[in-house]
Amino acid sequence: MADGEIGAVLTAVYLCPVLPLGHIVLVRLTRRETIVVPSLAASCIYVALWAATVFHSVDSGSLSAVATMRMLAAGLCTIGFLAFGYMEAVSHVFRGFTMGILLRVYLNQRLSFQEAMGAHSEGVRADELLEDRIRITMRLNLVQFDGESLTLTPGGRAAGKMGLIVKRMLNMRTGG
Amino acid sequence: MAEPLLAAGSALVVFFILHFAVWRLEWARDRSVVLIAVLSVLSYLLVVAVMDADISSHIWVSCPLFSLSMMLYLQFYMGIDRSVSIRMMGEVLRAPGGELSLSELEALYSQEYMVKSRLDLLVDRNYLVEDNGVYSCMPKGRYLAGAAVLTRRIYGLRIAE
Numbered sequence: 001m002a003d004g005e006i007g008a009v010l011t012a013v014y015l016c017p018v019l020p021l022g023h024i025v026l027v028r029l030t031r032r033e034t035i036v037v038p039s040l041a042a043s044c045i046y047v048a049l050w051a052a053t054v055f056h057s058v059d060s061g062s063l064s065a066v067a068t069m070r071m072l073a074a075g076l077c078t079i080g081f082l083a084f085g086y087m088e089a090v091s092h093v094f095r096g097f098t099m100g101i102l103l104r105v106y107l108n109q110r111l112s113f114q115e116a117m118g119a120h121s122e123g124v125r126a127d128e129l130l131e132d133r134i135r136i137t138m139r140l141n142l143v144q145f146d147g148e149s150l151t152l153t154p155g156g157r158a159a160g161k162m163g164l165i166v167k168r169m170l171n172m173r174t175g176g
Numbered sequence: 177m178a179e180p181l182l183a184a185g186s187a188l189v190v191f192f193i194l195h196f197a198v199w200r201l202e203w204a205r206d207r208s209v210v211l212i213a214v215l216s217v218l219s220y221l222l223v224v225a226v227m228d229a230d231i232s233s234h235i236w237v238s239c240p241l242f243s244l245s246m247m248l249y250l251q252f253y254m255g256i257d258r259s260v261s262i263r264m265m266g267e268v269l270r271a272p273g274g275e276l277s278l279s280e281l282e283a284l285y286s287q288e289y290m291v292k293s294r295l296d297l298l299v300d301r302n303y304l305v306e307d308n309g310v311y312s313c314m315p316k317g318r319y320l321a322g323a324a325v326l327t328r329r330i331y332g333l334r335i336a337e
Contacts, residue, residue: 006236069177074237075240077243080244081240093324094331098294105311105317109312110310110312116291117288130278130285130287134278136261143264148277148278150275152265160266162256163263163265169196170199171199172199175256
């Protein structure tokens with residue numbers, strides 16, 4: 001039984017370059033600096049290749065339902081782990097605000113605090129970041145802004161409360 | 177299928193107990209990602225050592241299942257910790273009457289704070305060095321930034337100065 005699971009995990013690991021390669025091709029073709037949609041599209045190719053490789057190498061007729069489920073869980077969880085890990089790592093390079101500041105210092109050799117204020121994240125300058133987030137949260141129906149003041153929708157209150165509760169429970173700093 | 181679920185589930189419970197206890201300590205606050213990874217490995221190893229089952233009967237399922245759960249939790253944790261939107265909604269929620277003007281929000285969560293806190297973090301982790309208010313890269317920072325530039329070139333992304 002374990003042989004199929006080992007094969008499922010190892011196949012997921014050795015096919016993992018499909019994910020960044022697919023992402024690179026899609027980003028270059030579409031010329032859009034996005035992570036989620038092209039990564040998910042590349043993940044679909046990854047899963048399809050993995051399933052074709054794994055189920056081609058075993059006699060699926062001889063597998064019980066439990067053995068098939070265990071193989072699927074082993075392989076798909078490995079793929080999920082690698083895909084989310086990849087998206088987290090690449091997000092810093094694509095739109096990380098801290099990475100944007102580091103890059104700006106690196107490319108300019110030396111940088112003052114005021115110059116660092118011009119660092120970009122997702123094409124947004126630091127001094128525009130708050131307005132940008134208001135626009136995004138309004139689009140997600142979390143926040144209402146009448147041009148003067150901000151209020152929260154029920155969804156926004158739930159998200160804000162969740163953030164405050166988790167931060168209090170885990171003794172975290174204010175963050176953001 | 178019960179053994180892998182039991183192992184991964186127990187490891188998650190042990191992780192959250194350790195996570196909650198360790199995060200009470202002041203020094204743990206700034207080492208979040210590395211510490212979460214270390215606690216995850218410790219939790220899993222502890223459960224596997226204690227469980228009355230042959231490790232080979234579940235490890236190829238329980239380990240990926242637990243790893244995926246931890247990766248999802250890490251995404252959630254980082255979102256809560258770093259998200260500007262979550263911080264903003266928290267500030268509005270705490271405001272009297274649940275209402276905040278843009279200038280009040282900027283006073284509570286200034287642009288200077290956003291940049292300064294990140295610059296301080298980069299200096300604290302030895303990526304940057306500050307000299308009379310001017311920042312420059314340390315070797316570690318040059319290596320990471322160089323890798324990021326190379327990655328952006330591979331993806332065909334704009335590299336703006």
